Amino acid sequence: MEIIEKAPAKINLGLDVLYKRDDGYHELEMVMASIDLSDRLTFKRLPKNEIIIETNSGFLPTDRKNNIFQAIEAMQKTYQFDGGVHAILQKNIPVAAGLGGGSSDAAATFRGVNRLFDLNANLDDLTRLAIPIGTDIPFCLQGETALVTGLGEIVTPLKNPIPQCWVVLVKPKISVSTPRVFSKIEVDSLSHPDISSLKSSIEMGDYQSMTQHLGNSLEDYTTRKFPVVQHIKDKMIQFGADAAVMSGSGPTVIGLCDKKTRALHVANSLKGFCQEVYVVRTLNK
Numbered sequence: 001m002e003i004i005e006k007a008p009a010k011i012n013l014g015l016d017v018l019y020k021r022d023d024g025y026h027e028l029e030m031v032m033a034s035i036d037l038s039d040r041l042t043f044k045r046l047p048k049n050e051i052i053i054e055t056n057s058g059f060l061p062t063d064r065k066n067n068i069f070q071a072i073e074a075m076q077k078t079y080q081f082d083g084g085v086h087a088i089l090q091k092n093i094p095v096a097a098g099l100g101g102g103s104s105d106a107a108a109t110f111r112g113v114n115r116l117f118d119l120n121a122n123l124d125d126l127t128r129l130a131i132p133i134g135t136d137i138p139f140c141l142q143g144e145t146a147l148v149t150g151l152g153e154i155v156t157p158l159k160n161p162i163p164q165c166w167v168v169l170v171k172p173k174i175s176v177s178t179p180r181v182f183s184k185i186e187v188d189s190l191s192h193p194d195i196s197s198l199k200s201s202i203e204m205g206d207y208q209s210m211t212q213h214l215g216n217s218l219e220d221y222t223t224r225k226f227p228v229v230q231h232i233k234d235k236m237i238q239f240g241a242d243a244a245v246m247s248g249s250g251p252t253v254i255g256l257c258d259k260k261t262r263a264l265h266v267a268n269s270l271k272g273f274c275q276e277v278y279v280v281r282t283l284n285k
């Protein structure tokens, strides 16, 4: 028997860093949405108690450093099932891009192993196991559009998902380390997007108002370190995106367009500038 799970990327429409906690982590307030750009995972049972990870991506670790490995191990320890897991990852989401690829793979692994061994774990059970592996995983377990608070572990689905639109993703050829960004920011001097207005515009289905309230507290730091991120934002607006914002700790910039033709125009105009350009839809159930 094999189980197949899709692992969609996430975008941060809004990300506010509220304060730094005594343990070094940051209290966040975010609006996140899943998009139609996904990794694909296949899970098979193995007779012996081992974990094998195969992937089409040459850059990724296949040992304990991979989030998939950690998720399988957490499930093995908790549920003590007989046998091991062979996971095959088809990587489509750019790595270290601010699109939560590794977190979504881990979430898909929790779902997949749960099904593969008929473990009947519920969302709360899986969320508890997920938090120590990555703070984006609780959102990835639920998907769609949500307000995400705490360290990332408190996920509250919005009354309505993000209004249907086109998302242009542009990833410059740099990788950004999330731990490094969090260790370098000075919390007192960060900008604070209006997450409450962003949330209400989405819940009211008001696309235009939503585009006016996108924002990311981490953007100033990443754009100062990598000015190319600001260039991409400026170009997106110049070529017709309704709004543009950096996702997560970067470096991917997302541009929103209500019309497909305009999204394709923005994407085509940026292709000469960056190699990795995607046009996707948001993912609503």
Ligand SMILES: C[C@](O)(CO)[C@H](O)COP(=O)(O)OP(=O)(O)OC[C@H]1O[C@@H](n2ccc(N)nc2=O)[C@H](O)[C@@H]1O
Residues within 6 Å of the ligand: 012, 015, 024, 025, 026, 027, 028, 030, 098, 100, 103, 133, 134, 135, 136, 137, 150, 151, 152, 178, 179, 182, 183, 248, 249
């Ligand atoms: C920036 C975001 O992408 C927004 O969605 C996420 O918060 C990051 O999620 P992630 O990649 O799953 O990151 P994690 O592996 O959980 O955390 C990486 C590192 O970022 C820092 N970190 C993360 C989350 C948080 N609320 N405060 C932090 O300070 C910590 O130093 C942590 O060791």
Ligand SMILES: Nc1ncnc2c1ncn2[C@@H]1O[C@H](COP(=O)(O)OP(=O)(O)OP(=O)(O)O)[C@@H](O)[C@H]1O
Residues within 6 Å of the ligand: 060, 061, 065, 066, 067, 068, 094, 095, 096, 097, 098, 099, 100, 101, 102, 103, 105, 106, 136, 176, 178, 248, 249, 250
């Ligand atoms: N399954 C995986 N897919 C991608 N990266 C992984 C995976 N497992 C471990 N990693 C490691 O995690 C690091 C960050 O990868 P990822 O693509 O999840 O970053 P990200 O998109 O910036 O995530 P976020 O937006 O949650 O910060 C990489 O350095 C990579 O080697």
